[in-house]
Amino acid sequence: MMEWFDRACRPAWPAERLALVRVLVGLYGTFFLLIRSRHLMSYAAYGGADFHPVGVVSVLEQPLEAIITRSLVVVTIALSLGFLVGWRYRIVAPLYAAALLWVLTYTNSFGFIMHTDNLFVVYVLVLAVSPAADTFSWDAMRSPRSDDLTSRELNGDYGWALRLMCVVCVAAYLLAGYAKLKHGGAAYFDSNTLRNYIAYDNVRKIELGSIHSPLGAWLLPFSSVFQGLGILSIALELGAPLALVHRRIGHVWSLLVFGFHWGVLALMAIGFPFQLTGLAFVPFLAIEGIKDRALVLRVLRTLRLVPAESPPT
Amino acid sequence: MNRLSAYVASLVLIALVVTPAFRDPPRDSFPFSDFPMFSRGRPNALLQITHALGVDQSGLSEPLPPLISAGNEEVLQSMLIIHQAVAGGRAPAFCDQVAARVAADSDFDAVTSVQIATSEFDGIVYFEGNRNPRRRVVQASCDVSR
Numbered sequence: 001m002m003e004w005f006d007r008a009c010r011p012a013w014p015a016e017r018l019a020l021v022r023v024l025v026g027l028y029g030t031f032f033l034l035i036r037s038r039h040l041m042s043y044a045a046y047g048g049a050d051f052h053p054v055g056v057v058s059v060l061e062q063p064l065e066a067i068i069t070r071s072l073v074v075v076t077i078a079l080s081l082g083f084l085v086g087w088r089y090r091i092v093a094p095l096y097a098a099a100l101l102w103v104l105t106y107t108n109s110f111g112f113i114m115h116t117d118n119l120f121v122v123y124v125l126v127l128a129v130s131p132a133a134d135t136f137s138w139d140a141m142r143s144p145r146s147d148d149l150t151s152r153e154l155n156g157d158y159g160w161a162l163r164l165m166c167v168v169c170v171a172a173y174l175l176a177g178y179a180k181l182k183h184g185g186a187a188y189f190d191s192n193t194l195r196n197y198i199a200y201d202n203v204r205k206i207e208l209g210s211i212h213s214p215l216g217a218w219l220l221p222f223s224s225v226f227q228g229l230g231i232l233s234i235a236l237e238l239g240a241p242l243a244l245v246h247r248r249i250g251h252v253w254s255l256l257v258f259g260f261h262w263g264v265l266a267l268m269a270i271g272f273p274f275q276l277t278g279l280a281f282v283p284f285l286a287i288e289g290i291k292d293r294a295l296v297l298r299v300l301r302t303l304r305l306v307p308a309e310s311p312p313t
Numbered sequence: 314m315n316r317l318s319a320y321v322a323s324l325v326l327i328a329l330v331v332t333p334a335f336r337d338p339p340r341d342s343f344p345f346s347d348f349p350m351f352s353r354g355r356p357n358a359l360l361q362i363t364h365a366l367g368v369d370q371s372g373l374s375e376p377l378p379p380l381i382s383a384g385n386e387e388v389l390q391s392m393l394i395i396h397q398a399v400a401g402g403r404a405p406a407f408c409d410q411v412a413a414r415v416a417a418d419s420d421f422d423a424v425t426s427v428q429i430a431t432s433e434f435d436g437i438v439y440f441e442g443n444r445n446p447r448r449r450v451v452q453a454s455c456d457v458s459r
Contacts, residue, residue, distance in 0.1 A: 006316070009319075009320070009323065010316070010319060038386075039385070039386045039387070042384060042385055042386070045384060046394075049397065049398075049401055049403070050393075050394055050397055054341075054342045054343050055342045055343045055344065055345070101344070104343065104344070105343050105344070108343040110390065110393070110394070111390070111393035111394065111396075111397055112387070112389050112390045112392070112393040113341050113342065113343055113346065114343075114387065114389070114390075115346055115348060115350060117343075117344070118343065118344040118345075118346060119344075121343075121344040122326070122330070122344055125326070126326070129314060129322060130314065131314070156316075157314060157319065160314075160319045160323070164322075164323050164326065167323075167327060168326065168327070168330055171327065171330045171331060172330065172348070175330075175331065175333075175334045175346075175347065175348050176348040176352070178334060179334060179339070179347055179348045179349060179352040180351075180352045182334075182352070183349070183352040183353045183354075184352055184353050184354040185354065187353070187354030187355070192355070192356065193354055193355050193356075195358075195437075196355040196356070196357055196358040196436065196437070197351050197355050197358075199358035199436030199437050199439070199440060200355065200358045200359075200360050200436045201351075202436065202440070203358070203360060203434050203436045203439045203440075204360055204362060204388075204392070205388055206376065207362055207364050207376050207432065207434065208362070208364055208376060208378075208379060208382070208388050208389075208391055208392055209364075209365075209375075209376035209377050209378035209379060209381070209382060209388075210378060210379060210388035217440045220437065220440050
């Protein structure tokens with residue numbers, strides 16, 4: 001029984017799979033931080049009246065000095081590069097995870113808590129304490145291990161981190177479904193709730209001078225569409241644990257939730273970038289096969305994560 | 314990480330993920346949340362919103378975008394910042410700050426004054442073509458000085 005449980009929690013998955021997840025999440029993180037740096041730094045301008053600290057930022061009673069807030073964003077961007085290329089990973093990765101957690105929690109400490117980056121941060125936390133730089137990394141390039149890759153492929157440590165990311169992903173959706181049932185009862189099963197939410201949210205965006213979804217507004221007269229979508233979304237959320245039962249169910253569920261997020265973007269103009277890129281669902285996939293694709297190989301070589309000319313394995 | 318450490322780390326993380334939903338009352342935080350967004354029943358599409366409006370010389374008003382209204386890219390964060398300013402009794406001073414951002418941006422040259430207003434809409438009626446608020450209370454009004 002214990003052996004079965006251990007195999008389920010720490011499956012023998014290859015080092016390359018975990019390392020590729022690190023590279024993908026690392027690339028996402030670096031681009032995310034660079035693109036969002038202006039926004040992240042904008043919180044330096046807010047005063048104590050707007051400050052409502054949450055999470056790790058709760059240790060503060062007042063906002064940080066502006067220069068510290070901006071500097072932390074710059075430091076986090078620098079650390080993201082070390083995480084991406086796997087440089088001095090055992091030190092840099094936990095520092096990156098801590099800095100990212102701090103910076104994003106800080107931006108959520110001014111009255112409104114966004115839920116778009118939760119999984120991204122949690123995945124980085126898991127990757128940071130896992131052996132995700134044992135291959136495809138500067139550390140591995142500098143001092144290749146004496147043990148052969150085959151033996152390391154059978155190490156459950158790689159599978160543990162990936163499996164934990166899958167569990168956390170599933171738990172997040174399950175909790176979202178649970179919250180809907182707890183707070184709204186059977187409301188999501190009727191034709192009005194989701195329709196009203198879409199009308200409400202789109203008006204809110206227009207009246208706050210932002211973009212809205214013309215498609216969502218156009219569909220409002222067709223209330224039965226929203227009943228179907230409401231039931232589908234609840235089913236995907238409450239059915240999330242099935243994704244852990246079998247690999248193929250995990251694939252199908254991931255694909256459906258990936259589509260669900262694109263639907264949310266189309267109908268409500270709400271973007272969950274980590275989910276929209278598909279990266280939230282990568283731990284469900286055996287992605288090590290992509291390492292030989294020309295584009296992936298080029299990225300790995302550009303980042304000097306594999307030898308310049310030889311294949312990665 | 315050895316096997317025991319892996320199990321302990323897993324249990325801790327899963328507990329952190331799950332507990333916000335089972336606290337009484339549930340507590341939203343980051344990155345661990347009880348996911349309250351869009352979770353409650355919504356029998357109608359009524360909404361009351363406090364927003365910043367740019368008014369031109371003819372008296373026509375348009376909502377100002379988040380970067381101008383609150384100095385923030387995030388639309389819902391801007392909503393909270395405006396709401397907190399009004400709730401905190403700072404509406405006139407906040408209006409002046411918005412007007413200063415309007416004056417500094419040439420895209421808003423036609424805007425001559427700013428209103429911080431609380432408006433009520435019906436989302437369904439709104440998209441049927443009637444975009445007028447059911448009610449509007451102007452919390453503060455100020456001129457744009459250029």
